[in-house]
Amino acid sequence: MWFSDECWFRLEAGRITQNCRILSKTQPNATVDKPRKRKPVKYWASINGLGEIVFKEVDDTMTADNYLGMIKKLNPVMKFRKRMIQQDGASIHRALKVRQFVDKVCEKGWIGIGSSRMKWPGYSPDLTPCDYGLWAYILPRVIRRGATTRAQLKEFIEEEFESIPSEVISNICLSVFDRCLTCIQNEGGNVEYYRRD
Numbered sequence: 001m002w003f004s005d006e007c008w009f010r011l012e013a014g015r016i017t018q019n020c021r022i023l024s025k026t027q028p029n030a031t032v033d034k035p036r037k038r039k040p041v042k043y044w045a046s047i048n049g050l051g052e053i054v055f056k057e058v059d060d061t062m063t064a065d066n067y068l069g070m071i072k073k074l075n076p077v078m079k080f081r082k083r084m085i086q087q088d089g090a091s092i093h094r095a096l097k098v099r100q101f102v103d104k105v106c107e108k109g110w111i112g113i114g115s116s117r118m119k120w121p122g123y124s125p126d127l128t129p130c131d132y133g134l135w136a137y138i139l140p141r142v143i144r145r146g147a148t149t150r151a152q153l154k155e156f157i158e159e160e161f162e163s164i165p166s167e168v169i170s171n172i173c174l175s176v177f178d179r180c181l182t183c184i185q186n187e188g189g190n191v192e193y194y195r196r197d
Contacts, residue, residue, distance in 0.1 A: 001048055001049060001083060001084045001085075001086065001173070002046045002047070002048050002054075002078055002083055002084065002085040002086065003046065003047055003048070003085075003086045003128060003129040003130055003173060003176075004044065004045065004046035004047075004085060004086065004087055004088075004130065005044070005045065005046075005088055005128060005130030005131060005134070005135070006042055006043065006044045006045075006058065006090070007042070007043055007045070007130070007134075007135045007138075007139070008040040008041070008042050008060075009040060009041045009042070009043065009139070009142060009153060009157055010038070010040045010041075011038050011040075011147055011148070011149075011150070011153055012038065038150065039060075039150065040060070041057065041150060041153055041154055041157065042057070042058050042059070042060050042062075043055055043056065043057055043058065043157060043161075044056050044058045044070070045130060045134060045161065046074075046078065046085070046130075047129060047130065047134055047169045047172065047173055048083065048169075048173055049170055049173040049174050050166075050170065051165075051166025051167060051168075051169045051170040052166070052169065053161060053164060053169055054074055054077060054078060055158075055161045056070060056074075057154065057157075058070070062092060063092060064091075064092045064095030064097060064098055065097075066092075067092040067093070067095075067098060068095075068097055068098050068101055071098075071101070071102075072101065075105060080102070080105040080106045080107075081105060081106070081107050082107075082108070083106075083108065084106055084108045084109055084110055084111060085102060085106060085110045085111070085112075086110070086111040086112060086128070087102075087110065087111070087112035087113075088112070088113075088128060089112070089113045093112060093113070093114075094112070094113050094114045099114045099115070103116065127176065127179055127180060127183060129172045129173050129175070129176055132172075132179070133172030133173075133175070134169075134172060137164065137168060137172070138157070138160050138161065138164070141160045142156050142157055142160055145160075
């Protein structure tokens with residue numbers, strides 16, 4: 001089973017712009033230059049319980065056609081005929097041409113909005129391994145490295161993707177079952193703040 005998602009990476013990720021203010025009665029016109037936000041970098045990734053990962057930088061204006069082209073190219077690597085894929089509710093994933101392709105190549109079916117076999121909650125960060133596991137693992141490591149240019153940021157992102165131990169990826173994916181059970185026990189409530197007694 002492949003779980004997929006996209007994530008934005010920013011050079012400014014470690015900065016808190018909330019602190020770029022001056023509140024003063026004696027200097028009411030004082031200003032502080034806020035850090036200029038630079039164009040982020042977007043990556044798509046997919047992970048599975050065997051500890052495998054596939055990732056690719058994607059354009060921030062990705063269309064259904066671009067996405068379809070990407071997953072067609074990745075099909076030999078990801079072996080859709082033998083495995084399922086879970087997609088989130090992004091409009092490019094729900095596009096008819098994308099759904100028709102995954103219906104055709106995923107013999108075991110696929111999970112997502114528009115799937116004829118298995119639905120997936122549209123907004124489910126508590127249940128999606130990339131949201132609660134992969135990005136939580138990668139983002140802090142990339143931020144700590146302190147990239148100063150977009151090129152360096154991309155380099156750090158790809159190095160971090162390539163260095164994730166397969167056991168970490170596998171454990172993230174295998175925790176889906178327990179998280180789904182917790183979500184059911186919590187009557188659909190947020191998993192992260194649910195406390196088991």
